[in-house]
Amino acid sequence: MPAASSWTLTIAVAVAVVALLPLGFVLWATVVTGWETAALLIFRGRVGELMVNTILLIFFTIPICTVVAVSLAWLTERSDLPGARLWSWLAVAPLAVPAFVHSYAWIGTWPSLHGLFAGVAISVVAYFPFLYLPLAAAFRLLDPALEDQAASLGLAPFAVFRRVVLPQLRLALCGGMLLIGLHLLAEYGLFAMIRFDTFTTAIIDQFQSTYNGTAAHMLALVLVLCCFVLLGLEATLRGHRRYARLGPGVARQLKIIRLGKWKYPCLLLPLTVAAFSLGIPALTIGRWLIAGGSGIWRMDEVGLSLIQTLAICLIGGLATTAAAVPIAWLSVRRPTRATRFLEGCYYLASSMPGVVVALALVTVTVRVMLPLYQTVATIVLAYVVMFLPRALVSLRASIAQVPVELEQAAASLGRSPGNALWSTTVRLAAPGAAAGVALASLGIINELTATQMLAPNGTRTLAMAFFALTGEIDYAGAAPYALLMVIFSMPLIWLLHYQSKKIAGR
Amino acid sequence: MTLLQLNSLRKRYGMVAALDGVDLSVAAGSRTAIVGPSGCGKTTLLRLVAGFDQPDDGTIVFGGQLLADGSAQVPAHKRGIGIVAQDGCLFPHLTVAQNIGFGLDAERAVKEAKAAELMGMVGLDRAMLSRRPDQLSGGQQQRVALARALARKPRLMLLDEPFSALDTGLRAATRKAVTDVLTAAGITTLLVTHDQGEALAFADQVAVMRAGKFAQVGTPREVYSKPVDPVTAAFLGEAIVLPAVIGEGRAESPLGLLPVDDTVYRGKAEIMLRPEQISVTQAGGAGAPGTIAEINFCGATSDVRITLGGAEAFSFRLDIPSREALFPGDRVMIGVSGAAHVFR
Numbered sequence: 092m093p094a095a096s097s098w099t100l101t102i103a104v105a106v107a108v109v110a111l112l113p114l115g116f117v118l119w120a121t122v123v124t125g126w127e128t129a130a131l132l133i134f135r136g137r138v139g140e141l142m143v144n145t146i147l148l149i150f151f152t153i154p155i156c157t158v159v160a161v162s163l164a165w166l167t168e169r170s171d172l173p174g175a176r177l178w179s180w181l182a183v184a185p186l187a188v189p190a191f192v193h194s195y196a197w198i199g200t201w202p203s204l205h206g207l208f209a210g211v212a213i214s215v216v217a218y219f220p221f222l223y224l225p226l227a228a229a230f231r232l233l234d235p236a237l238e239d240q241a242a243s244l245g246l247a248p249f250a251v252f253r254r255v256v257l258p259q260l261r262l263a264l265c266g267g268m269l270l271i272g273l274h275l276l277a278e279y280g281l282f283a284m285i286r287f288d289t290f291t292t293a294i295i296d297q298f299q300s301t302y303n304g305t306a307a308h309m310l311a312l313v314l315v316l317c318c319f320v321l322l323g324l325e326a327t328l329r330g331h332r333r334y335a336r337l338g339p340g341v342a343r344q345l346k347i348i349r350l351g352k353w354k355y356p357c358l359l360l361p362l363t364v365a366a367f368s369l370g371i372p373a374l375t376i377g378r379w380l381i382a383g384g385s386g387i388w389r390m391d392e393v394g395l396s397l398i399q400t401l402a403i404c405l406i407g408g409l410a411t412t413a414a415a416v417p418i419a420w421l422s423v424r425r426p427t428r429a430t431r432f433l434e435g436c437y438y439l440a441s442s443m444p445g446v447v448v449a450l451a452l453v454t455v456t457v458r459v460m461l462p463l464y465q466t467v468a469t470i471v472l473a474y475v476v477m478f479l480p481r482a483l484v485s486l487r488a489s490i491a492q493v494p495v496e497l498e499q500a501a502a503s504l505g506r507s508p509g510n511a512l513w514s515t516t517v518r519l520a521a522p523g524a525a526a527g528v529a530l531a532s533l534g535i536i537n538e539l540t541a542t543q544m545l546a547p548n549g550t551r552t553l554a555m556a557f558f559a560l561t562g563e564i565d566y567a568g569a570a571p572y573a574l575l576m577v578i579f580s581m582p583l584i585w586l587l588h589y590q591s592k593k594i595a596g597r
Numbered sequence: 598m599t600l601l602q603l604n605s606l607r608k609r610y611g612m613v614a615a616l617d618g619v620d621l622s623v624a625a626g627s628r629t630a631i632v633g634p635s636g637c638g639k640t641t642l643l644r645l646v647a648g649f650d651q652p653d654d655g656t657i658v659f660g661g662q663l664l665a666d667g668s669a670q671v672p673a674h675k676r677g678i679g680i681v682a683q684d685g686c687l688f689p690h691l692t693v694a695q696n697i698g699f700g701l702d703a704e705r706a707v708k709e710a711k712a713a714e715l716m717g718m719v720g721l722d723r724a725m726l727s728r729r730p731d732q733l734s735g736g737q738q739q740r741v742a743l744a745r746a747l748a749r750k751p752r753l754m755l756l757d758e759p760f761s762a763l764d765t766g767l768r769a770a771t772r773k774a775v776t777d778v779l780t781a782a783g784i785t786t787l788l789v790t791h792d793q794g795e796a797l798a799f800a801d802q803v804a805v806m807r808a809g810k811f812a813q814v815g816t817p818r819e820v821y822s823k824p825v826d827p828v829t830a831a832f833l834g835e836a837i838v839l840p841a842v843i844g845e846g847r848a849e850s851p852l853g854l855l856p857v858d859d860t861v862y863r864g865k866a867e868i869m870l871r872p873e874q875i876s877v878t879q880a881g882g883a884g885a886p887g888t889i890a891e892i893n894f895c896g897a898t899s900d901v902r903i904t905l906g907g908a909e910a911f912s913f914r915l916d917i918p919s920r921e922a923l924f925p926g927d928r929v930m931i932g933v934s935g936a937a938h939v940f941r
Contacts, residue, residue, distance in 0.1 A: 239649045240686045242673035244700030245749060251674075254699075258690040 096425055103417040107433050110440035110476045116451035117315050120308035132309040141290050141310075145317060147207055148275055148289065152214040153268050159215065160222035160267065161260070162360055168230035170348045170357070178361040182223045183588045185368035187580035189537035189554065190217040191280025192372060192573045195561055198284060199375035210287040216368035217281065218274055222267030228591045229263035235345050262329060269325040276317055277444030279540040280558055290314040291446045291540065298450065298544065311447045318442055376573050383567030392556070393571050400536060400552040401579075406467065407474035407535045408528035412482040414475045415527060419486035420516070424495060434483070441480045448473050449544035470545040477541065478534040482527030485590065489523025490516060526586060533583040536576060600625040600785050601646070601753060606655035608641055615641040616652070617809035623753075623785060623802070628776070630788040630796035633806030634832070639789045642806075643755050646787065647680050648673030660752060679746030679784075680755040681775075684762055685738035687730035693741050694726040700749045715744035720774050736767045743775055747782065754779060756788040760795065772799065793833045797821060805829050822871070823858065823938055830869050830938075837875070837913045841868045841937075848937055851911040853885040859939040868937040876932040877903070877917050884932035889923050899923070903931065 121129055132138075166172045167179040185193075193213050197204055233256065241251045279291045290310055297307035350357050380387070418437060421430045452473055456464040463469050493516045501511035517524075535542075539554040546555065557572035601623040608616040615638040623629050631639045644650045646657060648664065648671060657664040659678070664671045687696050697715055698708030713723050719740040730738055739759055746754060759775070760768045776799060779786050790796050796803050797817040804814045805824075813825045824830035827838050841848035846860040848868050857868060878884070890912055891902040899919045904912040923929070 234686075236682055236684075236686050237688060239644075239647070239673065240680065240682060241688075241699070242649070243647055243676075243678060243680045244745065245674050245677070245702075246700070247674050248672075255688060258688075261690070 096421065099417040099421055100425075100429075103421055103430075103433055106414050106417065106475075106479075107436040107440075109472065110437055110479065112455065113443050113448045113451035113476065114315065114440065116454060117308070117312050117447065120305070120454075121312050124305050124309065128305065129309055129312070132306050133313060137293070138310070138313060141288060141293055142313070144207070144287065145276065145289055148210050148214065148287075149272055149321075151207075151211040152218070152275060153271055155211065155215050156219040156222050156271055157264065157268065159219045159360075159364060160226050161264075163219075163223055163364065164226035164230050166357055166361065168227050169345065170350050171354070172350065172357055172361070173354065178365070179227065180588065181361065181365045181369060182227075183220050183584055184581075185216060186220045186587070187577050187584045188217070188369070188372045189280070189539070189573075189576055189580075190214075190274070190278050191284060191539060191554070191558060191561075192376075192576065193217040193368075194281045194284040195557075195566070195569065195573065196372040196375035199379065199566060200371055205286045207287065209285040210282055212367075213281055213285065214271075214275060214278075216364070216371075218271045219364070219368070221270045221274070222264070224587070224591050225263035225267050226260060229260050231345065231592075233259055233345070238346075265325050265329040269321055272321040273318060273442050273444075276314060276321070277446065277540070279446065280554075284561065290317065291444055294446050294450065295540065295544075298446075307450065311450055314444055315447060318444065322439070322442060372573075372577070376570050376577070379567045379570035380574065383570055387568050387571055392551075393575070396551050396553050396556045396572065397575055399550055400554075400575075403467070403470070403550075403552060404532040404535045405528075407471050407478070408482075408532040410471045411475045411478050411531040412486065412524050412527040415479050415482040415486050416517075416524075419483050419490055420512070422483075423487055423490045437479050437483065440476050441478065443476075445473070445477055445538060445541035446544070448476050449541035452545060465545065465547045467547060470542065470547070473541045473545055474531065474535050474538070477538070478531040481530040481534060482524075485523045485527040485530060486520060487523075489520040489526075493519045526590060529583050529586050533580055533587070536579055536583075598625045599623065600660055601787070602656075602658040603642075603646075604656045604658070606642070606645060606657065607653045608638075608645060608650065609653055610641075614809050616645070618655070619806075619809070619811060621804060621811070621814065623787060625752075625785055626783055627801045628779070628786045628788065628799060629802040629804065630790060630800035631804045631806055632790055632793050632796035632832075635791055637806045638809040639791075639806050640757060643680070643757050643787070643789050646753075647678055647755055648676050677749065677751055678753045678755060679749060679751035680757060681739070681742045681746055681759045683758045685730070685735075685742035685759075687738055687741055687745070689730055691730075692726065693728050693730065693733070696730065696741055697726075697745045697748055699745060711748060712744070715748055718747070719744045719778055734767075735763050736771045739763065739771055740774065743778065747778070747784075752785060754784050754786045756786060758790050759788075761790065761792065768795075797833070805832065807832075824869070824940075826940060827867060827869065830940075835872045835916070837870045837872065837915065838867050838940075839870070839911070839913075839937075841866060841939075843868070843939055848939070850937070851885070851905045852931060852933055855933055856936045857939050858936045859941065862939055862941055867940045869940065870933060870937050872915055874933055874935050874937075875915060876934070877901070877915070877923075878930050878932065879921060879923075880928040880930055882930040882932065884930040887929050887931050889925050889927045889929060892923055892925060894919060903929065905931075 163182050167175045167182065172178065193216055197209065197213050237255055238251050241255045246254065277291060279295055282289050283292050290313060294307050294310045294314065297304060297310065418430065418433055422434055452469050456469055497515040498511050501515045502508065506514060537554060539558055542552055543555050543558070546552065553572045553576050557569045557576070560569035560572070599622050603619055603621040606616050606619040607614070619642060631642060633639050641650065645652050645665065651670050652665055652667060654667050656666040659676070664676060688699065691699065694709060694712045697712040701708050701711060712726060716723050716726060721737060721740050725733065725737070730741070733741065760772050763771055772795065788796070788799055800817060802814065803817050803820050805812045805820055807828070812829045813820050821833050824833060827836065830836040830838070839850045839852065841850040842864070843857060843859065843866050844863045846857060848855045848857045850868060855868070885905065887903045887905045889901055890904045893900040897919060898916040900914065900916055901923070902912055902914050904910055
């Protein structure tokens with residue numbers, strides 16, 4: 092193996108080891124605790140309650156999200172729904188509103204909202220875009236010839252949808268469902284605000300009262316096991332089959348289904364979804380902004396918070412993308428079992444909830460590297476672990492578009508391997524890297540759980556300030572922070588949507 | 598008996614008229630090929646018959662039932678017309694057996710038995726039933742697609758360039774297998790292709806299509822030896838078109854006095870000869886004199902350009918068997934067998 096790739100591999104392995112730190116921490120904590128204590132802490136009523144809550148939450152949220160997302164994706168991509176492009180944007184836009192801001196908006200509208208029903212309702216509006224995005228892309232990629240073929244074999248339109256279209260959406264469905272499931276396990280702010288207890292909220296309660304007890308560690312263990320169950324389920328459902336087009340040729344233009352007299356009834360769905368997922372946040376934030384007047388814009392606090400947030404987003408985004416470069420390059424240029432395994436490690440690490448990552452980094456820094464405790468370095472490390480796959484996906488796509496011959500040409504013109512890589516592939520992959528930074532930043536701007544556990548003293552990001560103010564029932568004071576988070580997320584959502592369309596070849 | 602009747606079928610896509618008034622009558626149990634260059638509208642025609650698209654105007658009558666008449670139309674899934682597409686179009690998420698049983702409304706065991714029977718019919722090993730489409734070769738996929746369409750016992754089978762994605766050797770074998778199966782089952786077939794050899798070899802009736810219209814419809818022999826115009830002639834094979842003066846069943850041409858297939862016509866016209874009618878021999882034989890202007894050796898045949906003597910120098914290209922070593926400047930004699938075709 093040439094020197095350049097062995098160096099890259101070394102760095103990639105090192106990053107993977109760091110990324111797997113939280114998992115290692117959970118294992119270590121379990122071993123240290125010992126079986127008897129662990130059993131005592133795990134097999135108790137409280138954990139049972141949390142488990143029931145978690146299962147019910149997932150059990151209701153994911154199917155509802157699926158129905159909403161499949162219907163919306165079909166309407167916007169395959170029917171002549173009036174204003175389909177607009178509705179498509181509005182179906183992605185709720186991602187710009189952090190989950191806990193959705194919660195804040197619903198409580199602002201219905202103050203008595205709490206419990207499972209509230210948890211499911213808010214989760215659906217906050218997370219259905221995670222399914223809508225891949226499904227819309229999958230609908231665009233479907234080969235319409237297969238649907239024609241099915242019709243010629245005597246299948247009525249609905250049967251064609253059930254037997255030909257749905258099976259081909261399986262990958263998108265599985266991926267989106269997994270993403271929503273992992274978010275449901277990891278989310279703190281959304282559920283804390285409506286007083287719905289999940290493992291994550293329970294761990295943070297424990298962390299805040301007893302700082303870093305064994306009880307919290309054992310809850311983290313159960314939470315990690317829940318994540319593994321979801322990952323395993325997804326891997327089983329997804330299967331190993333490729334569903335790509337067989338044979339050569341260009342896919343025919345997709346046929347647009349005429350809704351006819353159903354046109355206006357069908358509009359009700361995107362309208363209702365937009366009203367709940369965008370209307371309610373807009374209404375609540377707007378109402379509090381007006382009620383609060385100019386008094387809530389305490390520029391010293393809001394401004395400082397904004398600058399701190401942007402700075403931490405930029406540093407975190409750059410660090411995440413930089414950490415993703417070695418594995419992105421390796422997975423495109425030297426795809427071997429080893430690099431695929433490494434990539435799997437990154438994905439696994441990032442599916443661990445923020446609270447587990449934070450707990451691990453708190454414990455490790457306090458015990459081993461105290462000077463790093465509550466520093467920018469630690470929190471950036473947490474972001475790298477959590478958001479690396481976002482940067483990886485963009486980077487890999489753009490590196491794959493740069494022909495390897497350019498690198499070879501640069502080398503034949505006398506550049507050293509590193510220099511050749513830098514002056515060709517890295518330069519040309521820059522747009523992908525920028526997109527990677529942006530997508531990682533989008534995660535960071537909305538991140539609350541790990542941030543509030545790890546942030547240096549005196550740091551108050553928009554999310555932290557927002558959550559603290561709502562905790563004090565200062566809903567008006569929190570509104571400017573919510574507004575700023577939404578405004579700064581908007582362009583990043585646009586980028587996300589644009590990218591998913593580009594991947595689908597439009 | 599006519600099974601399928603198309604009457605002045607029209608279809609526009611935006612400004613482009615894909616079909617500009619097409620009439621066709623397909624007899625039950627026959628094989629019809631629609632042949633034309635890409636973009637001539639032949640696939641559009643097939644999609645209209647299958648029911649995937651609606652005609653703007655005109656009617657489609659199938660077995661006495663009106664399938665489409667511009668406004669109303671019977672949807673594809675109620676037509677009972679089978680189709681085998683260019684790339685087979687197998688469902689990638691299903692096994693071969695599931696693909697074949699896809700259109701059957703029966704119990705699993707019945708479907709499996711039927712799938713096994715059809716596999717034998719199209720000449721594939723039953724061991725492949727549990728495979729996925731991406732584990733089959735192109736020719737095998739094509740046969741599975743045929744089996745899948747046959748499972749529903751359609752009265753009409755549409756073949757949309759089903760052999761063009763296959764490589765040359767496989768193409769002929771697959772075509773023969775498909776033809777045999779369809780003939781044995783007595784299924785009327787409509788083939789669309791851009792390959793004139795395929796169309797001539799496959800069909801009882803050939804429709805030559807150009808720019809949304811049929812230029813000529815007839816038996817393969819008819820359209821090949823008596824094409825309606827030089828463009829059709831050239832599309833169906835190599836053609837040597839010569840100016841001539843016709844009278845009393847003979848033509849005065851640069852190749853001398855030739856018999857023609859038109860005993861009535863008198864006056865100036867173009868005549869056509871197929872290369873297989875022409876023999877080139879070294880000077881001394883019978884026929885019209887000419888000179889080799891260019892020669893390219895291509896193995897079994899040589900590509901030559903021959904200039905004819907006489908007042909107005911006339912030249913044409915021709916593939917001849919590479920029997921004798923000929924060189925540019927060699928004088929040759931050109932013999933013609935059979936009658937020349939007159940374009941009136």
